[in-house]
Amino acid sequence: MELLQERIRKDGVIKSGNVLKVDSFLNHQMDIELINEIGKEFKRIFAECPINKILTIEASGIGIACLTAQYFNVPVVFAKKAQSINIDGAVYSAKIESFTHKKTYDVIVSKKFISPEDRILIIDDFLANGCALAGLIDIVKSAGASVEGIGIVIEKGFQNGGEMIRNMGIRLESLAIVESMNAENSTIEFRK
Template sequence: MEAALKLLEDRIRRDGIVKDEGVLKVDSFLNHQLDIDLLDACGAEFKRLFSDALITKILTIEASGIGIACVVARHFGVPVVFAKKAQSINLEGDMYVTRIQSYTHGRIFDVIVSKKYIGCDDHVLIIDDFLANGCALDGLIDICQHAGAAIEGIGIAIEKGFQPGGASLRERGFRLESLAIVDNMDPATGTIVFR
């Protein structure tokens, strides 16, 4: 466990860029360019953390959650379903639709998942790269609840502990495991403090 946490925290310290308004850029290894060895270590850690849960699907949201979700799914041996932010001519049939507000993009998206891919027999592990205010996760939770799927847990690579998303989800009784929790960031110095 500690090896994956240390690996992720060290990488965030080395390559993460602290910007104004509480933005932490980790696009060189987590959500634009992907460090597969790092993601594999994170996937193994999520498998360890949720080894007691029956998991039949990994659910994430496009686009930046897909990379880590795929690696986690490989460790569980289950498919990944990702909520799409745009309707497409390739999507057909009944859909679950919810609205989310993106912290990073500062806009509201309709997100959709085909009813073919999440159902009442599923036991879902929600995976995402970041947790700030929790709006994206609220949307994924809404989709699972409408589908009647059991939410076995939520796995986050990096949680911003100074924003309300993690505390809110834990208070509501969700099993939330974050590999790195950032409690403070200083854009002037680039300093990152982990919990």
């Protein structure tokens, strides 16, 4: 997506440790006009899929998922980061290792909000090593529902998450794939 790539080049900040900061338009301050275009693009890409629900993870995925959901006319469910899992069996849960915070946490989704007939589009802001997505896919599978596709705003193509998810046979579409980035001279290359 050209508009997104231009914006990443203009306002993205490359940090050490392979982290790309996009705080000024996606992860802290949010450019709603841009995110709305992102939502439209996901709709265009997944137009033929019988999606009835969007699943994302708090916090950064929520805004993107909501603006996308308007074009699908479907509800958004977001996985919550939990301090402790309640053991009454009312939730689906998965363990996720955070790329940016380097710690492991549990995410939960109430069993009330995903059921076997659901055909789910997973949306998230970034794809790095694929741990967050693997957790969300796990939750969908535990519910007996199906993953129709995954929409990612920025994939870091030099990390292994994209390959892992595509090898699972799941349709993964990323609007910008960063092939390489260099913190020293602030350069960024996108996959064609």
